[in-house]
Amino acid sequence: YSTTTLKLGLKLSEGKTKQIFLLVDQPGLVLVQSKDQITAGNAARKDQMEGKAAIANKTTSCVFRLLQESGIKTAFVKQHSDTAFIAAHCEMIPIEWVCRRVATGSFLKRNPGVKEGYRFSPLKMEMFFKDDANNDPQWSEEQLLEAKFCLAGLTIGQCEVDIMNRSTVAIFEILEKAWATQDCTLVDMKIEFGVNVKTQEIVLADVIDNDSWRLWPSGDRSQQKDKQVYRDLKEVTPEAMQVVKRNFEWVSERVKLLLEHQAGGRVVVLMGSTSDMAHCEKIRKACTSYGIPCILRVTSAHKGPDETLRIKAEYEGDGVPTVFVAVAGRSNGLGPVMSGNTAYPVINCPPLTPDWGAQDVWSSLRMPSGLGCSTVLSPEAAAQFAAQIFGLTDHLVWCKLRASMLNTWVALKLADKKLQACSL
Secondary structure, X not given: OOOOOOOEEEEEEEOOOEEEEEEOOOOXXXXXXXXXXXXXXXXOEEEEOOOHHHHHHHHHHHHHHHHHXXXXXXXXXXXXXXXXXXXXXXXXXXXXXXXXXXOOOHHHHHOOOOOOOOEEEEEEEEEEEOOHHHOOOEEOHHHHHHXXXXXXXXXXXXXXXXXXXXXXHHHHHHHHHHHHOOOEEEEEEEEEEEEEOOOOOEEEEOOOOOOOEEEEEOOOHHHOOOOHHHHOOOOOOXXXXXXXXXXXXXXXXXXXXXXXXXXXXEEEEEEOOHHHHHHXXXXXXXXXXXXXXXXEEEOOOOOOHHHHHHHHHHHHOOOOOEEEEEEOOOOOOHHHHHHHHOOXXXXXXXXXXXXXXXXXXXXXXXXXXXXXOEEOOOHHHHHHHHHHHHHOOOHHHHHHXXXXXXXXXXXXXXXXXXXHHHHO
């Protein structure tokens, strides 16, 4: 990250754990500066914690990078220093969105009779209005809609609430999937959204650090690593604060591992001839967008079956998990021959033409017994299917698929809102 000194402008706000400054030379951006302070119970308990700013900043920067690289829209731009990051200037929506997988904490108090450890599938969503004077009361969707918040020129109506609800669930699922790679259960989490003052877009804003969630290694509450450890202290002693700090450091080290691929895989596209190149390039481009390496080869199972099988053996022999995609026009011998001779998945993606396509497609659909190849006609969808296969073992690929699903849903929602506005 940069060592350049930024010209700080107006201090926009100061909270319990951070300060936010306008950047003079970069309109539309702010600096989020962390503080060495830890608080609990609405700042009823408050302590200095040497190094907390750096730990929190490192954690939130990694989490936002993971989400951003997955395709989630956030305010985060880049880490600036040990204790600060640069973000898009947003007007904050004064709601804490809480998402729960496992019932614990305040949920149990508010819902007597529910045992700790009750699992929510689907996830449980709750909203709390940010109001220190009244201890952040829980709000219903109706209360939020009736508040008619207007931020950066955007009125928070049904469409915006639906988008934030959906986004919270997707963000939780992505972080849950990432933490699972470290054998950690993401129990619950709170996030906030803002409206980007330049684009009027709703984005994930504020921070996500070790104050934002409950994290139980191996799903075991007695090993919890989050701020709950501090909240639960009978009395705050220097020794106790060391334990809290060690937990925070553990999380800030571990969170870096969430950005690493778990299992490398690759897609090998076999084409019958170079006339199929444009079709194959679409597959490669889509694979790249999921972060999956994609190799193109030319081979014909009709005209050079020995060569086809030699190429197959080359990719079976180096231990890298592989999905083969067969691209062959007219009679597709390539996919079936591959499928009958490898235990790896084979996807047929024939480049159909208007004249004979209706006939040709049957060479990809009607197989002898014992062949398990699938057929996906769209090159982008063939790459997506390969990504879904790798997503079973590589969380980074799964996270991209999950974010893409959310973004498609949001785009439809906004298109409908815009159309309704025109029709009025």
